[in-house]
Amino acid sequence: MDFISILSIFVLACFVGYFVVWGVTPALHTPLMSVTNAISSVIIVGALIAAAAAGAPGAKWLGLLAVVLASVNIFGGFAVTARMLAMYKKKERR
Amino acid sequence: MHEGAAVPAWAMLAYLVSGVCFILALRGLSSPESARRGNRFGIAGMVLAVVTTLVVHVPYLADQEPVTVAAKWHDVEWTVLAEILAAIAVGAAIGVVTARRIAMTAMPQLVAAFHSLVGLAAVLVAAAAYINPSAFGIADRVVFSITYLTEHPPVTTSSILWNIHRISRVEMGLGAAIGAITFSGSVIAFLKLNGNMSGKPILLPGRHVINLGTLAAILGLIAYFTTDQAPWVFFTAVALSFAIGFLLIIPIGGADMPVVVSMLNSYSGWAAAAMGFTLHNTAMIVTGALVGSSGAILSYIMCRAMNRSFISVIAGGFGGDAVAAGGGAAIDRPWKRGSAEDAAFLMSQAEQVIIVPGYGMAVAQAQHALREMADVLKKEGVTVRYAIHPVAGRMPGHMNVLLAEANVPYDEVFELEDINSEFARTDVAFVIGANDVTNPAAKTDKSSPIYGMPVLDVEKAKTVLFVKRSMGGVGYAGVDNELFYRDNTMMLLADAKKMVEEIVKALG
Numbered sequence A: 001m002d003f004i005s006i007l008s009i010f011v012l013a014c015f016v017g018y019f020v021v022w023g024v025t026p027a028l029h030t031p032l033m034s035v036t037n038a039i040s041s042v043i044i045v046g047a048l049i050a051a052a053a054a055g056a057p058g059a060k061w062l063g064l065l066a067v068v069l070a071s072v073n074i075f076g077g078f079a080v081t082a083r084m085l086a087m088y089k090k091k092e093r094r
Numbered sequence B: 001m002h003e004g005a006a007v008p009a010w011a012m013l014a015y016l017v018s019g020v021c022f023i024l025a026l027r028g029l030s031s032p033e034s035a036r037r038g039n040r041f042g043i044a045g046m047v048l049a050v051v052t053t054l055v056v057h058v059p060y061l062a063d064q065e066p067v068t069v070a071a072k073w074h075d076v077e078w079t080v081l082a083e084i085l086a087a088i089a090v091g092a093a094i095g096v097v098t099a100r101r102i103a104m105t106a107m108p109q110l111v112a113a114f115h116s117l118v119g120l121a122a123v124l125v126a127a128a129a130y131i132n133p134s135a136f137g138i139a140d141r142v143v144f145s146i147t148y149l150t151e152h153p154p155v156t157t158s159s160i161l162w163n164i165h166r167i168s169r170v171e172m173g174l175g176a177a178i179g180a181i182t183f184s185g186s187v188i189a190f191l192k193l194n195g196n197m198s199g200k201p202i203l204l205p206g207r208h209v210i211n212l213g214t215l216a217a218i219l220g221l222i223a224y225f226t227t228d229q230a231p232w233v234f235f236t237a238v239a240l241s242f243a244i245g246f247l248l249i250i251p252i253g254g255a256d257m258p259v260v261v262s263m264l265n266s267y268s269g270w271a272a273a274a275m276g277f278t279l280h281n282t283a284m285i286v287t288g289a290l291v292g293s294s295g296a297i298l299s300y301i302m303c304r305a306m307n308r309s310f311i312s313v314i315a316g317g318f319g320g321d322a323v324a325a326g327g328g329a330a331i332d333r334p335w336k337r338g339s340a341e342d343a344a345f346l347m348s349q350a351e352q353v354i355i356v357p358g359y360g361m362a363v364a365q366a367q368h369a370l371r372e373m374a375d376v377l378k379k380e381g382v383t384v385r386y387a388i389h390p391v392a393g394r395m396p397g398h399m400n401v402l403l404a405e406a407n408v409p410y411d412e413v414f415e416l417e418d419i420n421s422e423f424a425r426t427d428v429a430f431v432i433g434a435n436d437v438t439n440p441a442a443k444t445d446k447s448s449p450i451y452g453m454p455v456l457d458v459e460k461a462k463t464v465l466f467v468k469r470s471m472g473g474v475g476y477a478g479v480d481n482e483l484f485y486r487d488n489t490m491m492l493l494a495d496a497k498k499m500v501e502e503i504v505k506a507l508g
Helices: A003-022 A026-052 A057-085 B009-028 B031-056 B070-074 B079-101 B103-133 B165-191 B209-224 B231-249 B255-278 B281-304 B310-315 B329-330 B338-349 B360-362 B367-379 B398-405 B416-425 B495-506
Strands: B139-148 B156-162 B352-357 B383-388 B413-415 B427-432 B464-468 B489-493
Touching: A003 B009, A003 B281, A026 A057, A026 B009, A026 B031, A026 B079, A026 B139, A026 B255, A026 B281, A026 B398, A026 B413, A057 B031, A057 B079, A057 B103, A057 B352, B009 B031, B009 B383, B031 B079, B031 B103, B031 B231, B103 B209, B103 B231, B103 B255, B103 B398, B165 B209, B165 B255, B209 B231, B231 B281, B255 B281, B255 B310, B281 B310, B281 B427, B310 B352, B310 B427, B338 B427, B338 B464, B338 B495, B352 B367, B352 B416, B360 B367, B367 B383, B367 B398, B367 B495, B383 B398, B383 B416, B413 B416, B464 B495
Parallel strands: B352 B383, B352 B427, B383 B413, B427 B464, B464 B489
Antiparallel strands: B139 B156
16 A cells, blocks of 8 residues: 555544544543553554564564553453443433 | 565455444444443454454465465464464453453553553564564665675675665654653553652753753654664664653643543554554554544543643643642631531432532542432432533543442433533532532632633532531642532531441431
8 A cells, every 4th residue: 555545544534533532422431541542452463463573583572572562451451441331321210 | 566564455454344343433432322332343343453464474484475275384383373372362361350450440540551551562563663674564675785806706795684665764763752652651640640659740940941852853863764774763762752751741740630641542542553554554544543533532621621721731730739829818718517417408308419529539439328328319209410520530531430330320420511500400419529620719710720610510509518528628729619618508527438328327
């Protein structure tokens, strides 16, 4: 992909982000932060590439360390979000 | 033509789908009913991205990718794959255990800690891409051949050098810099929120000059990096970025931490986006843009809720002791003290009660007792609602989570703009652990440091019950509260949890 196509995706995604985030109810702003935190760990993709590549042991170990850090975030972020969301309950109607 | 990572079309599609899953994850948060499904979309997107990457970048024994399927299976370097899976397992164990054990009051610290990990991971990935650019497909192979004609016969030595694409150098430089700022900034935010470090602003002399100078140096180095890919350029820029992250956050006081946490959320997104540009990866770019705008919007909402400009928050110095002066004359003013029995009587006679909780309530662990009190009142036919100020907790939406944890139904909880007009029609406003967000001086007193901040109009209720430990203390912003001395205010001086428990007893 050339730079302009990537930039186009980025700019359009910023607009999508803007509108989607304004649509989030304020009551869920804390889960919003924990879930954005989990998904920003998609940076693990870069870490996996570095860890799997041959030829540069230094880069490989940096990659593996990054895999550990990003995994903490992914599992921790989604788990704590699920834990919070499970607490939100509606009024019991009698 | 670059070598190495030529990503197949199916993988690019998979990354796109994963990006869409992340959009749907945030979309789900528009209501609590759809939010759980949204979280599952997020998990699905992440699994897809990780599996796709592992399949495309299988570690092979041979230098060249094997051609036949059989050879592919045979040549997979299983030890490397095992190492990767072990790394994921280690991270997963730490993450899940932390997520299970963390107290909901400690959520801001946890999020700050998680941000620091994203930041550090971005730095490590950028460094790995710098050391091994061919693996990321961002460099051209240049072969230097030197022929020594002085020898007989002439000897030719050649060395291979990977010349990183200029645009990739900018992208990885920015990714590493933003990642490093996110890391060190989040570490400081964590220490301040966790109480390992005082919430007081630490003001270095000439800090604005130092900060701007460092920022300029980082940008200068990244620009120079495009002409010279020497290690010192890259690593000096990274080191300076670690330093600036630290310098930017230490002058910011505890009161502004909700903005800081949101801002670092935004930075972690931009770091991911910059690395997405380096890797030409749609999932990372989409996620980076989503997270970046999410953090930016939350920072804006927090700033607006405190009537502070983003620039003044960044400049720091607010909160702590700096503005505590000026409340001296207020001590002699008359105020009314009530007991738990008075409070119980007033509320049981009321038609409508609005509870205004603040962070102090969560610190005193009074939320469960408070819900019990509300349950008793509801049984007696009183309408009970909760009013939440955007900065009631230590991070956006924090108070809602704390109430949800205490089994308060979310449809009894209202945001400031939805409930503020209701106070005039309310019999009792029950303020517990909140202070600055109820101060009427924010509307009338131009000399007050919190003037202009949107506040809850609790003084319009027929009676205000204000739970507070003692008359001496001031709120987080360090100002005295007008509300204490009003005719319709009754002060309930005690530990929040004890007071609520006594009220419950008196009601029963």
